[in-house]
Amino acid sequence: MKFKSIKLYEENGQRVSRMIEQTLDDLAPGDIVIQSQYAAVNYKDARAVTGVGKVLSNLPAVPGVEVAGLVVESSNPQFKLGDVVTVQGGREFGMRRDGAYSEYVRVPGSWAAHVPEDTDPFESVAMGLAAYTSALAVDELLLRGVKPEHGQILVTGGTGGSSSFAIDMLAGLGYQVVASTGKKETESEYLKSIGAAEVIGRDEIAGGDKFLEEQRWAGVIDAVGGKPLDAALRSTKQRGVVCAFGNAAGETFSTAIYPFILRAVSLVGINGNHPVPTRGAVWQRMQKGGDLRPSHIHQIAYTIAFDHLKAHCDKLIQSGVRGRAVVQF
Ligand SMILES: NC(=O)c1ccc[n+]([C@@H]2O[C@H](COP(=O)([O-])OP(=O)(O)OC[C@H]3O[C@@H](n4cnc5c(N)ncnc54)[C@H](OP(=O)(O)O)[C@@H]3O)[C@@H](O)[C@H]2O)c1
Structure with missing residues (x-):
């Protein structure tokens, strides 16, 4: 054959x-x-x-x-x-x-x-690494005490596979999600339909180039690295949490020390490369009925x-x- x-x-x-x-x-x-x-x-x-x-x-x-x-x-x-x-x-x-x-x-x-018998194999692969990695990032925000009442959560690379699931899960948990995207003109409707409360352009994450910009984000899920990650850190609120897992905008980034030493911002790296048999509780929470199941x-x-x-x-x-x-x- x-x-x-x-x-x-x-x-x-x-x-x-x-x-x-x-x-x-x-x-x-x-x-x-x-x-x-x-x-x-x-x-x-x-x-x-x-x-x-x-x-x-x-x-x-x-x-x-x-x-x-x-x-x-x-x-x-x-x-x-x-x-x-x-x-x-x-x-x-x-x-x-x-x-x-x-x-x-x-x-x-x-x-x-x-x-699982009640799951379509399409859905299992459709969620896959993308949704699992986003679920790990969302779980990290929860573990570190970021609550919906603390303010908006920024998701970068909004229209990407992983970011789309992050938007969906965060909205399902009651967070107000702001999606940043390079496709604001054409994809705002899509981003709102999966849970974004607001859509901004890639260059609108921080107000300017100062070491510390206006405090906007209670939390960030960053799928792109590079300059957008720097802008996100400089505009994250006091004690905010930034979860980073991607490199689409750059494999390196530079940023000021001030978000860390003056605002106690945390930068957390997320690695989702775990085989399914070892994924444990977070993967279970993404299955039907779980709090991290995308809608x-x-x-x-x-x-x-x-x-x-x-x-x-x-x-x-x-x-x-x-x-x-x-x-x-
Ligand atoms: N650490 C881990 O375990 C892990 C797991 C999964 C994925 N990842 C990483 O996460 C990232 C996203 O993965 P994915 O599979 O979801 O990819 P994807 O579907 O291709 O999404 C990436 C998104 O990033 C944005 N983007 C692309 N090029 C960009 C640029 N030059 N500057 C700024 N934004 C850009 C685009 O969104 P907009 O046009 O809406 O801005 C694009 O849709 C990748 O870097 C991937 O390697 C890491």
Whole structure:
């Protein structure tokens, strides 16, 4: 049997991805084979597919860090044929070895988790790393005592997959959310429809360039780093909390010391790269009935065809998409 996969190659110092045909014998080792139904498209997946940066090592390899589908071969007693499973997170799948962008994938069963019976596999992948990382950030605001009555919460990179889920979850918990975006003209309606109370442009986060600007944000969820993160810190209120997990606007940033020493602002880093079997309480709270369950999954996430994945990744890298695409195989 032949099936389609996207594979990333290193050729003359350039990274190039191609749609190829493989057989089951070509797949990476493992004790379960999954027939893919859905795979997520994260920012880092788009970087991998387009050859920007070095997301994936040990080339040639298949990119994509999240998949859900049906078990079609298993020598692992935890999984039987026909089980619906998902593989998400960790530092191996789609990063150091073959990942999700293939009609069939083979993995060690210890990386997979059953998709709960009351959950659509699309929803599991649609939430995936994006919603889980945002849920960790929202939980951090809760743990550090940021309450709705303390004031507005800024979410940067508003139309992105992770940020869209952060807006949705925060609004569901009663926070007043301000979304910043580079697409204010075209996407304000979308951002309000998923829970934003107000939409501002990327350059409107702080009033100016002073070390300390007007105190605006009780909390911040930052998906982009770089200059917007600096502006957010300089305009965060006394004892406010800034949770940062992204690098779309820059892998480094510089800022003044004053938000920390004069306003006791906290900067908290968030890492969501945990395999589903280790995600614990926060992942459980995102399932049906939980306080971190997003209300707008089907507005934020949508399917694209496998054949359109490369073109979609090109657009995503140019910041030309909104929400979260999910490949339907
Ligand atoms: N730490 C972790 O565990 C973890 C987990 C998941 C994601 N991440 C990171 O979080 C970020 C978002 O991931 P994602 O998958 O949600 O990506 P995404 O869907 O592509 O969203 C990124 C958003 O950032 C904004 N943006 C893009 N380029 C920008 C630029 N040059 N300057 C300012 N804003 C820009 C855009 O929103 P607007 O046009 O609305 O401004 C874009 O939609 C990525 O950096 C990703 O690597 C980290």
